[in-house]
Amino acid sequence: xxxxxxxxxxxxxxxxxxxxxxxxxxxxxxxxxxxxxxxxxxxxxxxxxxxxxxxxxxxxxxxxxxxxxxxxxxxxxxxxxxxxxxxxxxxxxxxxxxxxxxxxxxxxxxxxxxxxxxxxxxxxxxxxxxxxxxxxxxxxxxxxxxxxxxxxxxxxxxxxxxxxxxxxxxxxxxxxxxxxxxxxxxxxxxxxxxxxxxxxxxxxxxxxxxxxxxxxxxxxxxxxxxxxxxxxxxxxxxxxxxxxxxxxxxxxxxxxxxxxxxxxxxxxxxxxxxxxxxxxxxxxxxxxxxxxxx
Numbered sequence: 001x002x003x004x005x006x007x008x009x010x011x012x013x014x015x016x017x018x019x020x021x022x023x024x025x026x027x028x029x030x031x032x033x034x035x036x037x038x039x040x041x042x043x044x045x046x047x048x049x050x051x052x053x054x055x056x057x058x059x060x061x062x063x064x065x066x067x068x069x070x071x072x073x074x075x076x077x078x079x080x081x082x083x084x085x086x087x088x089x090x091x092x093x094x095x096x097x098x099x100x101x102x103x104x105x106x107x108x109x110x111x112x113x114x115x116x117x118x119x120x121x122x123x124x125x126x127x128x129x130x131x132x133x134x135x136x137x138x139x140x141x142x143x144x145x146x147x148x149x150x151x152x153x154x155x156x157x158x159x160x161x162x163x164x165x166x167x168x169x170x171x172x173x174x175x176x177x178x179x180x181x182x183x184x185x186x187x188x189x190x191x192x193x194x195x196x197x198x199x200x201x202x203x204x205x206x207x208x209x210x211x212x213x214x215x216x217x218x219x220x221x222x223x224x225x226x227x228x229x230x231x232x233x234x235x236x237x238x239x240x241x242x243x244x245x246x247x248x249x250x251x252x253x254x255x256x257x258x259x260x261x262x263x264x265x266x267x268x269x270x271x272x273x274x275x276x277x278x279x280x281x282x283x284x285x286x287x288x289x290x291x292x293x294x
Contacts, residue, residue, distance in 0.1 A: 004125050004146055004209060005052055007045040007097075010113040011038060011131035012058035012104040017261060026061045027259065028131045032267045033275065036067060037258040039093055040134045046097050048142040050127055053097040054120045056104050056113045068099045109228025114210075115218040123212045125149060128231075130206025132259030134267055139253025142207055148183055148249055149209040155238050157186065158207035159248040160255065168195045170203035171232035173239075173248055186239045186246040191225045191232040202248070204232065205255055211244060 015027025022030075028038035045053055057064055071090060078087040100120060104113050114128060127142065135141055145156045159173055171191045175184035190199065208231075217234040224230040239246040256270070257263035272282050 003049075004127055004149065005050060006121055006124060006126045007042075007050040007053045008056065008114060008117040008121065008126055008128045009038070009041060009045070009053060009131050010056045010104075010110060010128070011061065011064060012056050012107065012113055013132075013259070014058075014107070015259075017259065018264075024060070026063050028061075029063050029067065030258065030264060032134065032256075032258060032264065033272045033278070037134060037264070037267075038064060038131050039067070039096075041129050041131055042068070042093075042096055042099075044135060044137065044142060045127065045129055047137070048127070048140065048146060050142075051097050052100070054100045054102065054117050055131075056116055057101055058104050058107065061103075065099075065101055068093050068096065070094050107228075109223070109226070109230055111218050111221055111229035111231040111234055114231055115215060115229070118215045121212065121215075125155075125209065125211050128206075128208040128210060132257055132263075133206035134256040134258055135207065135251075136254035139251065141249060141251045141253065142209075144182070145207060145209045145249050148247060152245075152247060153211075154245045154247050155211050155214065155235065156209040157235065157246065157248045158205045158251050159184070159186075159202045160205045160251045161201050162203040164198060164201050165195075167198035167201060167203065168192055170205075171230075171235075172198045172200055173202045173204065174199045175202055175248060178247070182250050182252075184248045184250060186235075186248050189232050189236040189239055189246075191230045202250070204235075204248075205251065207251075208235075211238075213244065214238065 011028045015022035018027050029036040042053055102116055104116055141158055149156045171189055172193055173186045174188040175186055178185055217237050221229050221234045224233045256267035258267055272278050
């Protein structure tokens with residue numbers, strides 16, 4: 001197996017849950033403490049060795065490109081002020097990765113967004129990181145997935161135990177155990193099952209390592225739930241294919257769904273509490289504030 005070097009980050013969603021904030025600002029640019037959510041995702045890809053990042057964007061998403069580009073005037077101002085710390089922070093996003101961009105065009109679903117990456121990815125395996133999901137850096141699930149892909153040659157999804165009452169919000173996997181405690185063989189998948197019908201409590205979260213053959217499957221995948229081309233439906237074909245197969249890495253760390261208002265708040269409070277520069281003062285204020293609540 002050739003080592004995976006490319007990451008695809010779908011970021012074309014409209015962010016309607018955050019209106020009116022996302023009327024003019026991409027939801028991926030909403031801040032988690034003092035960095036946009038998308039920067040955490042790209043940083044995760046880079047730390048796993050994926051320095052070639054293709055972002056799938058849409059209309060009114062120019063702020064994403066601007067964030068990872070040089071800001072010459074801003075840098076000149078910071079240099080003139082001698083503000084070395086903020087200059088380093090501004091330049092950090094610029095030098096993170098080799099960034100590429102392509103527009104999805106029509107909002108036809110996650111599967112369609114991934115398919116738009118085909119000309120860039122070619123015939124190589126690649127990773128997909130959803131721009132909404134922040135995974136705690138203390139649990140490098142993407143690196144583990146890359147290792148499993150390299151050793152098995154199979155496509156890999158990240159799975160997480162969810163409350164059965166919430167299973168209808170996810171793609172849910174039917175699995176079998178393997179010799180490795182955190183790896184399961186995926187035998188079937190269902191996207192957003194009706195309440196009470198989920199085959200398990202293992203949900204797909206926003207990390208994938210995919211064989212290039214997924215593009216051929218996506219080409220012929222019909223629209224599914226919500227009238228969109230679902231990546232889960234294409235992965236189901238891989239799960240049913242005994243020759244290539246699909247495995248899952250069961251993730252037990254922290255994950256924040258920043259595409260949801262509660263998830264964004266949880267990420268902000270949690271990560272701010274743990275920062276060396278902000279944590280002590282913020283935790284003190286937080287304790288005082290919580291004490292005033294009924």
